[in-house]
Amino acid sequence: MIVNPFADAGQAKKIWQKIEVQLKEEKVNYRVEMTDHPGNGVQLARDFALHHKLGEKWVVVAVGGDGTLHEVLNGLHLGGGDQIPLGYLPAGSGDDFARGIKMPTQPLAAVKQFLEVQHAISLDVGVYKNRMDSHETFFTNNVGIGFDASVVHAANAGQKDNLKKYHLQSNAYVASLIKTFFRQKPFGLSVKTNETEQKFSRAFLVTTTNIKYFGGGVPIMPLADLHDGKLDLVVVEQLGAPRFIRLFIQMLTTGNHLKSRVVHHFRTSQLHLETTLPENGQVNGENIQKQKFNIDFWVTQRPFWIKDVAQ
Numbered sequence: 001m002i003v004n005p006f007a008d009a010g011q012a013k014k015i016w017q018k019i020e021v022q023l024k025e026e027k028v029n030y031r032v033e034m035t036d037h038p039g040n041g042v043q044l045a046r047d048f049a050l051h052h053k054l055g056e057k058w059v060v061v062a063v064g065g066d067g068t069l070h071e072v073l074n075g076l077h078l079g080g081g082d083q084i085p086l087g088y089l090p091a092g093s094g095d096d097f098a099r100g101i102k103m104p105t106q107p108l109a110a111v112k113q114f115l116e117v118q119h120a121i122s123l124d125v126g127v128y129k130n131r132m133d134s135h136e137t138f139f140t141n142n143v144g145i146g147f148d149a150s151v152v153h154a155a156n157a158g159q160k161d162n163l164k165k166y167h168l169q170s171n172a173y174v175a176s177l178i179k180t181f182f183r184q185k186p187f188g189l190s191v192k193t194n195e196t197e198q199k200f201s202r203a204f205l206v207t208t209t210n211i212k213y214f215g216g217g218v219p220i221m222p223l224a225d226l227h228d229g230k231l232d233l234v235v236v237e238q239l240g241a242p243r244f245i246r247l248f249i250q251m252l253t254t255g256n257h258l259k260s261r262v263v264h265h266f267r268t269s270q271l272h273l274e275t276t277l278p279e280n281g282q283v284n285g286e287n288i289q290k291q292k293f294n295i296d297f298w299v300t301q302r303p304f305w306i307k308d309v310a311q
Ligand SMILES: Nc1ncnc2c1ncn2[C@@H]1O[C@H](COP(=O)(O)OP(=O)(O)OP(=O)(O)O)[C@@H](O)[C@H]1O
Pocket: 004, 005, 006, 007, 008, 009, 035, 036, 037, 038, 039, 040, 041, 064, 065, 066, 067, 068, 069, 071, 091, 092, 093, 094, 095, 096, 165, 216, 284, 285, 286
């Protein structure tokens, strides 16, 4: 168990204490490591993978939010542990992956479901690589460029100041959304998939997603499927404030945003994106440094210790 006690603005520590009572009651054989700084989940998972042989019956479980899951996934990869089943118990503020896989976000219900799992299942994970370097990053949820990434950057900066995470329902989140909306400038984008090539001169929000949700419960891609070997790319072109609000409401309610003329959807197993300007980026709600993106995406599969609930 790799636990981030600081997830959900520190609430995860209390959640973990409750989870532990349940694990002990069920006589589960486990070891626990607490992350003690950002990025520590990567180190702990990598070290575990480096010191445990394939074929041993271990499951590595990330306990925290989408950021913790992201760190553990990548740490296992760095330690050569791509075949070690990855479990997840949601204890974060957004928990988009848990929502996407229809896992209960209530921690004790999630533990109960976790203990019912009999075997690992194979699920899609996205991979991206910047053409300027050789480092591959895996992701369970999504990678955003432009507006959604700028919202994440603003939220993470706010979190540093007061450890308060923005929630979709909170006034602070809505205020940050509006402020960022007016700050975000459109940018040129080129999209290349297996089948098609398209250029946008005024891209605004560019999200490559493996699951239905981003931003703590916003269903950006209702059709996303973790079993189809594909990623979904959603490009939203620049739009005025009233239209943006309408689109956002459609996103939250009917899913009709996908029918809008300013929204473009691509489903593909391979993707190349290039931006004309340096833009903010985000992966699973964690900042990617502002840069001119020249980036490739593809899909792979890895084992998860998670109950398979059909999408
Ligand atoms: N001991 C620690 N102290 C401070 N930050 C930590 C610590 N351990 C991990 N972190 C960082 O906490 C951040 C947030 O974690 P995480 O994303 O899991 O929770 P969350 O933001 O509440 O949930 P979600 O992403 O689902 O909204 C990550 O960037 C991670 O690197």
